[in-house]
Structures are given as C-alpha cells and as structure tokens.
Amino acid sequence: MEAALLPFTTPSLSPPLFSSPSSSNNKLSLPAKKITSSRSTNRKGNATARSRSHQLLPPLRASASSETETVPAVGSPAVPSKMKAWVYDEYGDANVLRFDEEVVVPEVKEDQVLLKVVAAAINPVDFKRRQGKFKATDSPLPTVPGYDVAGVVVKVGSQVKGLKEGDEVYGNINEKALEFPKQFGSIAEYTAVEEKLLAIKPKNLDFAQAAGLPLAIETAMQGLEKAGFSSGNSILVLGGAGGVGSLVVQLAKQVYGASKVAATASTGKLELLKSLGVDLAIDYTKENFEELPEKFDVVYDAVGQGDKAVKAVKEGGSVVVLTGAVSPPGFRFVVTSDGSALTTLNPFLESGKVKPIVDPKGPFPFSKVIEAFSYLETGRATGKVVIYPIP
Numbered sequence: 001m002e003a004a005l006l007p008f009t010t011p012s013l014s015p016p017l018f019s020s021p022s023s024s025n026n027k028l029s030l031p032a033k034k035i036t037s038s039r040s041t042n043r044k045g046n047a048t049a050r051s052r053s054h055q056l057l058p059p060l061r062a063s064a065s066s067e068t069e070t071v072p073a074v075g076s077p078a079v080p081s082k083m084k085a086w087v088y089d090e091y092g093d094a095n096v097l098r099f100d101e102e103v104v105v106p107e108v109k110e111d112q113v114l115l116k117v118v119a120a121a122i123n124p125v126d127f128k129r130r131q132g133k134f135k136a137t138d139s140p141l142p143t144v145p146g147y148d149v150a151g152v153v154v155k156v157g158s159q160v161k162g163l164k165e166g167d168e169v170y171g172n173i174n175e176k177a178l179e180f181p182k183q184f185g186s187i188a189e190y191t192a193v194e195e196k197l198l199a200i201k202p203k204n205l206d207f208a209q210a211a212g213l214p215l216a217i218e219t220a221m222q223g224l225e226k227a228g229f230s231s232g233n234s235i236l237v238l239g240g241a242g243g244v245g246s247l248v249v250q251l252a253k254q255v256y257g258a259s260k261v262a263a264t265a266s267t268g269k270l271e272l273l274k275s276l277g278v279d280l281a282i283d284y285t286k287e288n289f290e291e292l293p294e295k296f297d298v299v300y301d302a303v304g305q306g307d308k309a310v311k312a313v314k315e316g317g318s319v320v321v322l323t324g325a326v327s328p329p330g331f332r333f334v335v336t337s338d339g340s341a342l343t344t345l346n347p348f349l350e351s352g353k354v355k356p357i358v359d360p361k362g363p364f365p366f367s368k369v370i371e372a373f374s375y376l377e378t379g380r381a382t383g384k385v386v387i388y389p390i391p
C-alpha cells in the first residue's frame with residue numbers, strides 16, 4: 001500500500017495532470033466527551049497555547065441529524081480515544097481553521113463504521129459551509145470539516161452487514177450535503193460514517209486517488225441522471241477541468257455513451273480536457289460558448305453560468321446547474337451521498353475508463369490543510385484537492 005501511495009508524496013507530480021492508476025486494470029455520533037485540547041497549533045503547524053475561542057467553546061455535541069441511538073461498536077481495541085483533526089470554532093475564512101491534537105474520536109452508531117482516515121479531499125461545499133453560507137441547516141460548531149474520505153474500517157456498529165474491520169473503503173460521509181452535515185468530518189484521523197454511504201475502494205486506486213472521487217462523481221452521475229442523459233446524446237460541460245466537471249466529461253463519454261462531449265476551460269487546461277475524451281475543448285478566455293451555432297442535448301453547468309447555459313441547449317434539451325441562478329429549462333439540484341452509486345461505478349474506475357484527477361499542486365499533507373483550502377478557494381483547481389497522508 002505504501003508503495004502505491006508513493007507518487008503522491010513526490011511534489012513533482014506533473015505533467016500529466018491526472019494521476020494514473022497504480023495497476024493496469026483496474027452524524028456524528030455523540031462523542032463520549034468534548035474536544036479537550038490541551039494543545040493546538042497555529043496555521044504553520046507550530047504548537048501554541050489553546051486558542052482563545054477554543055477555551056470558550058461548548059462541548060462538541062451530536063449534530064441535529066444524530067437521532068438514532070449511539071451504540072457501542074464491536075471492534076478493535078487499538079482505536080485511541082483522542083485524535084488529530086482540523087477544527088473551526090466560528091465561521092470565517094480559511095484562517096479560522098486550527099489543528100487540534102485531542103479531538104474526541106467519534107463513536108459509531110449501529111449503522112455506522114469508524115474509519116481510520118488515510119486520505120480526504122475538500123470540495124467547495126466545505127469552504128462555503130465554513131463561511132457560514134449554510135448556517136441555517138448546519139450542525140453545531142465547532143466543526144471538523146470534510147465530506148470525502150478514503151480509509152480503513154476499524155470498528156463496525158451492531159447493524160452493519162456488509163463491511164468488516166480492515167476493509168478499504170471510500171465515500172462522501174454526508175448523505176445530504178447541506179442538511180445537517182456531520183459535525184466530525186473527514187479532515188481527521190478518524191471519522192464515523194453510515195455503511196450505506198461507503199463503497200469498497202477500487203483496487204487499482206490508492207487512497208489519495210479514491211478520496212477525490214465520492215462527492216464529485218456522485219454529483220456528476222446524479223446530474224446526468226436528472227438531465228435524462230443517455231447514449232447518443234451530446235453534452236456541453238461548463239467547467240470541464242474542475243472536480244465535478246472532469247468527471248462529468250468522463251462519465252458522459254465512457255459510461256453513458258455520449259455522441260459528443262464539449263467542455264469549457266481556460267487555455268492551459270484544454271489538453272487535459274482532450275485527454276479526458278472531450279471532442280470539442282472550448283477556451284472560455286477566447287470564445288463565448290453561448291454564441292456558437294452548435295447546440296447540445298444537455299448542458300451541465302459546474303461554474304454558475306445558468307443564464308448563458310440555457311442559450312446553448314437544443315430545443316427540448318436539459319440544463320443542469322450546480323450553483324447560481326438558472327431559469328427554465330434549467331434546474332438545480334443538491335447531491336445525495338450514495339455508496340451504491342460508487343459501487344456501480346467501480347468497474348469503470350478499475351478498468352481505467354474513468355480516471356480520478358488529483359490536482360498536481362497536491363496532495364497536501366495534513367499540516368497544510370489551510371493552504372489546501374486557500375488553493376481550492378481560488379477556483380482554479382484542476383480535478384480534486386486531496387489531503388494526504390493523514391497520520
């Protein structure tokens with residue numbers, strides 16, 4: 001396993017922009033106690049006295065989604081009671097994030113497993129949530145961020161049927177992205193996740209590659225499904241080089257049998273688009289896609305250009321947008337985490353038909369989570385921003 005992960009520890013992972021497969025084929029449970037940090041570190045990772053805001057914090061509580069009973073887990077006695085994690089105690093910019101070495105390891109509920117996190121990935125929803133944009137439906141602060149995870153099962157709840165200790169899995173830990181996401185996310189040594197949100201990690205992918213997939217690939221797939229995309233259809237993907245867009249283009253081509261895939265990106269990313277199977281790579285710094293004579297069966301907007309997107313669709317076609325406003329026939333949806341969708345896609349990942357794209361500026365080590373967020377927040381990431389290794 002370590003050998004397979006090695007390329008990700010090397011800073012010079014470019015080009016190619018995407019990481020190649022390493023083999024040829026292929027709610028918060030109530031913590032037993034509060035975060036009781038005696039030590040935290042500043043953004044440079046240096047040990048500091050306990051932060052002021054931390055001292056004032058209430059104990060970490062169960063999220064509002066934690067309604068089922070917390071049950072004792074059957075499992076490894078080797079799991080510690082405290083863990084290292086990134087935490088924020090108030091909403092704000094990336095500097096509200098702090099490293100804490102003594103966060104209570106979450107307990108598992110009956111339908112959950114506890115994962116030793118090996119790699120995690122961050123998504124725009126993580127920073128939008130941290131900025132307080134979803135306050136009304138957020139779990140209580142303080143928060144350990146992180147939706148995407150790849151790791152190893154170290155405990156199983158009493159009702160878990162399909163997973164066992166030692167299984168290598170990946171998934172998006174929050175069933176509803178915006179409805180009471182877990183208080184204890186994946187940017188931590190351990191995280192508790194419902195079995196149904198996880199899938200066995202594709203054998204050919206290392207943890208860093210797998211961690212970048214769940215939320216983005218689920219979003220890509222659900223958007224295509226909701227748009228009614230099917231074999232022989234054409235598609236225009238706005239933002240084809242981003243976390244979601246890079247998977248929409250691949251799924252459209254390799255899984256759904258698109259007749260033509262067009263996508264937008266800036267000049268330096270056009271070659272990546274072509275390497276992912278894009279037939280028409282549009283440089284948005286030079287061309288206005290909405291003015292092209294060609295129209296598409298489906299327009300998938302991962303940028304927030306709903307007003308222009310509706311101008312590029314054929315009569316009777318669908319326009320799916322992930323962010324921003326859109327008028328009919330456009331529609332917006334919010335992803336639902338689904339381990340069975342990942343299981344369905346595993347053969348395409350294992351055959352190499354669909355490839356995870358890990359941004360070449362990463363993976364970011366666990367000490368550089370603030371830097372990773374700052375980078376993602378530029379809006380210029382290529383594929384996924386991954387955090388690895390996680391101790």
Ligand SMILES: NC(=O)c1ccc[n+]([C@@H]2O[C@H](COP(=O)([O-])OP(=O)(O)OC[C@H]3O[C@@H](n4cnc5c(N)ncnc54)[C@H](OP(=O)(O)O)[C@@H]3O)[C@@H](O)[C@H]2O)c1
Pocket residue numbers: 123124125177215216219238239240241242243244245264265266267269284302303304321322323333334335376379380381382383
């Ligand atoms: N509704 C949902 O369930 C859902 C789920 C997932 C994501 N989202 C949202 O969807 C959006 C995309 O998510 P993501 O994870 O894919 O983000 P991301 O990885 O951060 O997207 C970055 C990419 O966007 C591209 N980009 C920026 N402006 C562009 C433009 N004008 N035209 C074409 N490409 C452009 C950048 O390419 P360049 O450097 O070439 O500009 C970059 O590669 C975010 O707003 C996110 O919150 C919503």
